Amino acid sequence: MTSSPLTRATLLRRAWIPIAVAALICYPLVSSDLYYQNMLIVTFMLAIGASGWNIMGGYAGYISLGNSAFIGLGAYTTGILAVRESISPFLGCLVGGLVCAIGAALLSLVTRRTRGMYFVIVTFATLQLLGVVATTWSGLTGGSQGLALPLPTWSLSYQNWPFYYPMLGLLVGTIAVSAWVRRSKLGLGLFAIQDDEDKAAGLGLQTTVYKMIAFVLGGTFVGIAGGIYAYYVTFLNTAAVFDIVTSVLIVLAVLLGGRGTLWGPVLGAFIVAPISNVTSTGLGGADSGAIRLLLFGGLLGAVAIFLPRGVLPVVESWFRRLLARGPGRTSTNADPDLSTTAASVSDVGNGSVDGADPSDVLVVRGVRKSFGGLRAVDGVDLNLAGARITGLIGPNGSGKTTLFNVIDGTVPTRDGTITLGGRRLDRTGRPARAHAGLARTYQLPRLFANLTVVENIVAPERRFAFGRLWTKRVTAAERERAMGVLDDLGLAAYADGSPANLSYGQRKLVELAQVLWLDPVLVMLDEPAAGISPALSERLADMVRSLRRRGVGILLVEHDLAFIAGLCERVYVMSRGAIIAHGSVADISAEHAVVDAYLGDSVVPVPAEGKT
Amino acid sequence: MIALGQTIIFGILIGGVYALMATGLTLTFGVMKIVNMAQGAFLIVSTYLCYALWQQFGIDPIVAALLVMFPMAVIGLVVYKLVIERLERIDPGLTIVATFALALIAEAFLALAWGPNQKTTTPAYFNQAMHLGPLVIPRAQFYACLLAIVITAVLQVAIKRTWLGHAITAASENPEGARLIGIEPARIGAWIFAIATGSTAFGGAALSFLYQFTPDTQDFWLGVTLSVVIVGGLGSIPGAFAAGVLLGVAESLTTTYVSVRWATAVPTLLILVVLTIRPQGLFTRTTRQDAGS
Numbered sequence: 001m002t003s004s005p006l007t008r009a010t011l012l013r014r015a016w017i018p019i020a021v022a023a024l025i026c027y028p029l030v031s032s033d034l035y036y037q038n039m040l041i042v043t044f045m046l047a048i049g050a051s052g053w054n055i056m057g058g059y060a061g062y063i064s065l066g067n068s069a070f071i072g073l074g075a076y077t078t079g080i081l082a083v084r085e086s087i088s089p090f091l092g093c094l095v096g097g098l099v100c101a102i103g104a105a106l107l108s109l110v111t112r113r114t115r116g117m118y119f120v121i122v123t124f125a126t127l128q129l130l131g132v133v134a135t136t137w138s139g140l141t142g143g144s145q146g147l148a149l150p151l152p153t154w155s156l157s158y159q160n161w162p163f164y165y166p167m168l169g170l171l172v173g174t175i176a177v178s179a180w181v182r183r184s185k186l187g188l189g190l191f192a193i194q195d196d197e198d199k200a201a202g203l204g205l206q207t208t209v210y211k212m213i214a215f216v217l218g219g220t221f222v223g224i225a226g227g228i229y230a231y232y233v234t235f236l237n238t239a240a241v242f243d244i245v246t247s248v249l250i251v252l253a254v255l256l257g258g259r260g261t262l263w264g265p266v267l268g269a270f271i272v273a274p275i276s277n278v279t280s281t282g283l284g285g286a287d288s289g290a291i292r293l294l295l296f297g298g299l300l301g302a303v304a305i306f307l308p309r310g311v312l313p314v315v316e317s318w319f320r321r322l323l324a325r326g327p328g329r330t331s332t333n334a335d336p337d338l339s340t341t342a343a344s345v346s347d348v349g350n351g352s353v354d355g356a357d358p359s360d361v362l363v364v365r366g367v368r369k370s371f372g373g374l375r376a377v378d379g380v381d382l383n384l385a386g387a388r389i390t391g392l393i394g395p396n397g398s399g400k401t402t403l404f405n406v407i408d409g410t411v412p413t414r415d416g417t418i419t420l421g422g423r424r425l426d427r428t429g430r431p432a433r434a435h436a437g438l439a440r441t442y443q444l445p446r447l448f449a450n451l452t453v454v455e456n457i458v459a460p461e462r463r464f465a466f467g468r469l470w471t472k473r474v475t476a477a478e479r480e481r482a483m484g485v486l487d488d489l490g491l492a493a494y495a496d497g498s499p500a501n502l503s504y505g506q507r508k509l510v511e512l513a514q515v516l517w518l519d520p521v522l523v524m525l526d527e528p529a530a531g532i533s534p535a536l537s538e539r540l541a542d543m544v545r546s547l548r549r550r551g552v553g554i555l556l557v558e559h560d561l562a563f564i565a566g567l568c569e570r571v572y573v574m575s576r577g578a579i580i581a582h583g584s585v586a587d588i589s590a591e592h593a594v595v596d597a598y599l600g601d602s603v604v605p606v607p608a609e610g611k612t
Numbered sequence: 613m614i615a616l617g618q619t620i621i622f623g624i625l626i627g628g629v630y631a632l633m634a635t636g637l638t639l640t641f642g643v644m645k646i647v648n649m650a651q652g653a654f655l656i657v658s659t660y661l662c663y664a665l666w667q668q669f670g671i672d673p674i675v676a677a678l679l680v681m682f683p684m685a686v687i688g689l690v691v692y693k694l695v696i697e698r699l700e701r702i703d704p705g706l707t708i709v710a711t712f713a714l715a716l717i718a719e720a721f722l723a724l725a726w727g728p729n730q731k732t733t734t735p736a737y738f739n740q741a742m743h744l745g746p747l748v749i750p751r752a753q754f755y756a757c758l759l760a761i762v763i764t765a766v767l768q769v770a771i772k773r774t775w776l777g778h779a780i781t782a783a784s785e786n787p788e789g790a791r792l793i794g795i796e797p798a799r800i801g802a803w804i805f806a807i808a809t810g811s812t813a814f815g816g817a818a819l820s821f822l823y824q825f826t827p828d829t830q831d832f833w834l835g836v837t838l839s840v841v842i843v844g845g846l847g848s849i850p851g852a853f854a855a856g857v858l859l860g861v862a863e864s865l866t867t868t869y870v871s872v873r874w875a876t877a878v879p880t881l882l883i884l885v886v887l888t889i890r891p892q893g894l895f896t897r898t899t900r901q902d903a904g905s
Contacts, residue, residue, distance in 0.1 A: 063705045065649075065712060110884055114891045117647045120708050121838050122887060124649075125880040128835050132877040244831060248716065251709060290723035290827075297716030304710040305695060308702050 021172065028164050037160045041232065043273035044167040045071075048225045049246075050253040050265035051174045052218035055181055057251075058260035060214050061194030062116065066123030068246035069130050070100045070219045072238075074226030079147045079236050080140060089149065090166070093227025100223025101216045108212040115197065124244075131242035146237035149230060163232045167225065171266075174221040179262050181217065186469040188451065190214055192459055194260075195448040202408055203460040204434030204518060213469070248296055249276055255303045258310030267312055272299075361386040361553040362407070362438075362522050367416030367426075369406050376402040378577035380416075386521065386553045389544060391564040391585075393557070394574030400557045401443065403574070404524050408440050409433050421521055435463050437521035441528065445507040447499035453510060454495045457482045460517040485513050505532035512543060523547065525556040529563045541567055614746050619868045620861055625753040627860025629822065631853040632760035633815035633833065634840035635767060636808035642847015643784035643804050646696060647708050652834030653715035654809050658684055658816025659825050660722055666733045666820070673733050674759060677817035681810045688809025692802050715830055722827035730824040738821055756818035760853075763814050767807075768849050780804055784847065832876070839879035843886050845893025854895045858882075 028037055049067060056062045074096030081092040107126060111119050134141045141147055154162060181187045189210045192200040201207045230236055253272045258264025279292050307314070364382040368375070377399045384390050394400050405411040407418055409430040418426040420436050428436075439460075447456050458478045461468075474482070486492045489509050494501055502510060508528060515523060525544070529537040537560075544554055544567060558564050564571060565585045573581040573594045581591045588594055637651045648654075658680050665676040691714065699707045737751040771777035782790040783797040790797055819825060819833070836859070844855030859879060866875040886894060 061705065063708060065708075110888045114887055116705065117645070117708060118842075118887060118891065120647060120649075120705075121842065121883060125835060125838065125883040128831065129877055129880040129884070132873075132880070136871075136873045136877070245716075248712070255709065286727070287724055289728070290720040293716050293723070294720035297713045297720060301695070301710050301713035301717065304706045304713060305698065308699070308706055 021168075024168055025165075028159060028161055032159055034159060037164055039274055039277045041160060041163055041167050041229075042277055043270055044164075044171045045222075045225045045229055046249060046253055046273040046276075047266045047269035048167075048171050048174045049222040049250040050257070050269045051171075051178050052220075052222045053250050054254050054259065054261075054265045055178055055190070055218045056211070056214045057218075058254060058265070059181065059187055059190035059194065060211055062111075062119045062211065062215075063251070064123035065120055065244065065247050065251065066125075066127035067218070067222065067250050068241075068243060069123070069127040070104070070222045071226035071229065071246060072127075072130060072134065072241040073100050073103055074223030075230035075236055075241050076134060076141055076147070077223075078227035078230045079149050082149050082231070083147065086150075089227060089231035093224045093231070096227035097220045097224035100219040100226075104216040104219035105212055108208070108215045111211070112208050127242060127244060127247065131238060134238040134242060141238065142236075144238065146235055149234045149236070151234060152231070160232075163228060166228055170221060170225055170228070175262070175266065177217060177221070180470075181214070182262055183473060184470050185473060186210060186213060188455055188459060188473045189461075189469075191260075191450040192448045195450050196446050198410060198430075199442075199446045199448070200459070201430040202410070202434060202440065203515070204431050204463075205459070205461050206431050206464045209464070210469075245293070245296065248300060249273070252296060252300045252303065255300070255310055256307070258312030258314075261310070261312050264310050264312040268310070359386065360384060361421055362555070363417075363419040364407065365417045365419075367403070367406055367413060367418065369402060369411060369413045369415075375577050377406055377413075380574075380577070380579055382555075382572065382579070384522065384553050384555055387548050387551045388570065389548055389554045389556065389568045391556055391558060391568035391571040392574060393559070393561070393564060393571060393588075398574040399577040400574055401526060402577075404440060404526055404557065407524065408438055431461070431464070434460070434518055434520075437518070438524070439515035439518045439520035439522070440524035441508070441511050441515055441526060443526040443530065445504070445511040447502075447507055447511060447514070449498060449500055451499075452496050453486065453491065453499050453502070454479060454482050456499055456510060457485060457514050457517055460514060462518055482517075489513060505536040508532060508540070509536070509543075512540070516547070520552060522553040522555065525554065525558075527557055527559065529558060529560050537563065615868065618747055619864045621747060621749065622753070623861030623864035624857050625749070625757045625860070626822075626864065627857030628757035628760035628853070629753070629815070629818050629856070630836060630840050630859055631844075631856030632756070632763055632818060633812075634837040634844075634852050634856065635763065635811045635815065635849070637837045637841045638844070638847060638849055638852045639767075639804050639808040639811075641841050643780055644801050645846075646700065646704070647711070647838075648808070649708055649712035649834060650691070650715040650718065651812070651837050652830040652832070653718035654684065654687070654812040655816050655819060655833050655837070656722065656825060656827065656830045657687075657718055658813045659820045660726060660731075660816075660827075662813070662817045662820045663726075663731055663733055666735070672735050673817040673820045674755065674814075677813040680816065681813040684813050685806040685810030689802060689806045691809070692805040696805065697798060697801070715834065719827045719830050726827070728826055728828070730826050732824045733820040735821055752821050756822055759814055759818060760856075763811065764849055764853060767811070771849070776800075776803060835883075836879045839883050842883050843894055845895050848893070848895060851893060851895035855893070858894070 024040070027040070031037075049071065052070075053064060053067050057064060074093060077096035077099045078089050078092035081087040081095060082089050087095075107122060110122050114122075135143055137143070138145065152162065181190070189200065189205050189207070192203075192205065193207055193210060197207055249272055253268035254265045255268070256271060257266065257268025276292075276296075279288075279295060283291055303310075360383045362382065362384040364380060367377055367380045369377040380399075380403055392400055392403070402411065406413050409425070409428070413426070416426065417424060420433070420438055423436050425433050425436060425438070448459065451459065454474055458474050483492060483495060486495050489506075491502070491506060491510065494506075499507060499510060512525070512528070528540050528544075532540070541563065544556070547554060556564075556568070568585060571582065571585055571588045572579050573588055573591070581588055581594050583591075633655055634651075636654065637648060640646045640648045640651075658677070661680045661683070662673045662676040665671045665679065666673050671679075691711075695710050695714070696707055699710055737755060740751040742749045742751060742754065771780060779790070779795045779800050780803075782793070782795055783800040787797040790800075839859055840852050840855045843858060844851035844853070859882060862882065863875045863878045866878055
């Protein structure tokens with residue numbers, strides 16, 4: 001995929017980094033202009049805050065309006081330690097970072113059960129709460145009187161170096177961590193969370209842990225920076241330190257530069273911080289605060305509305321379009337002929353179960369789920385054997401998808417038990433169920449749009465291990481196996497593109513390959529054949545049969561009765577949330593109740609020919 | 613014992629006012645799942661408009677609210693059309709950022725127009741009280757609470773009885789289904805947003821004679837209204853009323869038995885506690901969240 005001009009561009013970009021760092025290192029040595037040193041120190045701090053924010057806000061998609069709380073926590077921890085315990089602020093700021101890490105971990109516990117928009121509220125509320133606490137607990141913080149740190153004792157000839165260099169080092173560290181997160185499995189998981197958190201959890205990703213690490217990383221660095229800053233300004237007052245405008249500047253820097261990119265937040269900070277600096281020193285008079293508010297509120301609103309992707313991605317896409325006009329462009333439109341490709345995905349997973357295993361893999365007993373007054377699932381019992389294909393049919397609204405959601409943990413329920421391979425699953429979360437060997441596909445395939453097709457396939461996590469998070473997004477071994485799978489599906493040409501390039505049917509195949517990466521013992525397929533071509537549907541049927549040969553149990557919901565009849569040994573029929581019949585396809589077709597459920601009880605069924 | 617009773621009465625009266633202030637957010641958050649971070653700012657803008665009418669023409673703030681309601685609804689409509697409708701399609705997270713940006717802009721305009729000093733309206737019932745045996749009931753709080761009950765009742769009836777109300781309920785519970793029967797959720801959205809911002813006129817009017825206000829109190833009031841909605845459970849107007857009372861009583865007890873300064877921490881603390889223990893709110897039943905998946 002990478003053509004030569006792109007690699008040259010990458011090289012050029014790589015060269016810029018050491019040049020820029022060297023220039024920033026040399027600057028205070030050649031110029032003693034304290035005004036610009038000050039401006040750079042403030043810029044570094046904003047860049048640290050923005051890069052940290054970006055790990056949670058840009059990668060995982062969780063926007064925070066309270067990240068200045070970390071600056072405040074770091075600053076006050078450092079200040080209090082310096083004043084009361086005479087601890088050097090350069091040590092104190094590390095303690096400040098630790099306090100921020102703990103605070104971030106606690107906050108992510110608050111958001112454990114809630115999603116996106118609540119996170120904004122939680123961070124906003126925390127910032128406000130900390131502001132009140134800092135003002136009211138005046139014994140500790142000096143309250144509205146403020147807190148004065150000891151003045152630096154070093155010679156004035158060092159100018160601002162003792163603040164400048166630690167801040168610069170911290171910025172380099174933050175960017176390095178952010179880069180490394182992006183390239184690791186942690187980053188893969190965070191982008192997956194941004195796209196579809198439920199699905200990510202269903203693939204075994206411990207989303208809570210991912211989010212917690214992201215938030216902690218983002219908060220720690222800016223907390224340390226806040227500590228250094230406290231020493232730099234030597235005076236803290238609660239209104240300024242816990243100011244929400246600082247949070248706004250962080251968000252503005254990230255959005256302006258490019259959310260989710262590595263360098264966007266840094267670029268944004270280098271634009272926003274100087275503007276902020278100039279307006280805070282240049283504006284005077286009673287209205288200066290209001291004008292600054294107007295400026296930054298206006299900028300934030302304008303960026304959100306007119307430049308939602310940010311400067312960097314927009315420039316990058318111009319650049320790419322410019323390069324694409326050159327002769328080096330390769331065609332990615334080759335549509336492989338699906339019907340001629342090999343029909344097995346037996347390479348996926350390394351299923352240890354050989355041959356048939358007739359004992360029950362999944363046992364469901366008395367499962368119930370109500371939404372308000374509606375009983376969607378009303379006392380369902382299921383016995384599913386390994387190496388068997390079981391169908392689940394029923395009219396629309398009979399509770400099939402809800403039953404799937406209850407079994408895989410999307411919808412929690414207190415009634416009934418779910419046992420997979422002898423393990424009780426009804427109290428565990430979704431990742432744990434995936435780890436136990438439960439996999440499901442969706443009626444409409446849900447692939448992660450931010451990830452490539454290969455990354456989608458290797459995204460599932462069979463068991464959680466901290467060490468694994470730091471490895472590359474796709475290791476060489478994983479890539480080889482995934483390419484084998486894609487080759488079998490005839491989709492190798494799409495491997496490094498977005499799943500958006502795939503057709504609906506192809507996405508269904510990729511989603512099936514994705515969940516098989518979990519090496520499941522039971523796969524639940526929600527209408528796998530709906531809306532796809534007969535050729536593809538035949539391939540799907542082959543894939544399902546090959547799974548059965550490997551001992552995997554399969555539960556599939558389908559309306560296409562011919563598809564069911566061709567595959568399933570056993571069929572359950574659901575109506576109004578309950579199982580009304582089960583047995584072989586022939587048994588079911590003869591059942592009165594089944595015909596009633598589908599066609600209404602007033603219909604007199606035509607006697608089935610040859611079956612009576 | 614009388615002190616406790618008095619504290620609880622204050623709490624209930626203020627709680628009603630909190631629910632009134634949060635009605636706009638209850639509608640936008642609950643029905644459209646949009647976190648309008650400009651709710652506090654809309655409220656304070658209404659307050660300043662009521663203040664201006666009271667100061668210029670001596671119009672009682674509650675009466676002024678009936679006038680202020682219309683320009684506020686227009687502002688809501690414009691904001692919805694220009695900002696929300698656009699951003700909801702790209703990324704709902706950006707809506708939150710953009711509405712917060714709006715709040716800052718509004719705060720800046722208020723500060724430029726009226727300055728940063730504290731203001732308040734002082735209608736005839738200001739600082740008067742009724743006596744119920746040993747208990748004191750301040751008139752201002754009492755009228756504000758009555759206003760809250762009337763507005764909440766009107767909105768509740770409107771939602772249960774009118775076509776628009778049914779359409780709102782339909783669009784909030786199942787946007788796809790609503791579209792199938794000819795209710796366009798986007799158009800409904802514009803209506804809800806207009807009603808929501810229009811209703812801040814009443815909350816703003818109550819605020820104008822109950823509290824001293826400055827432009828930068830908008831984020832405090834945002835915290836209070838968010839708290840009411842989170843504690844009450846999304847979109848439930850009776851839930852918001854119950855949550856307002858809970859919040860009011862908790863604040864009032866903190867003021868009496870701890871200190872006034874810690875009372876300001878109560879709304880945000882409640883947000884964190886409720887989201888940890890019972891994220892769906894204290895006064896709601898569980899409903900199906902997975903529809904459409």
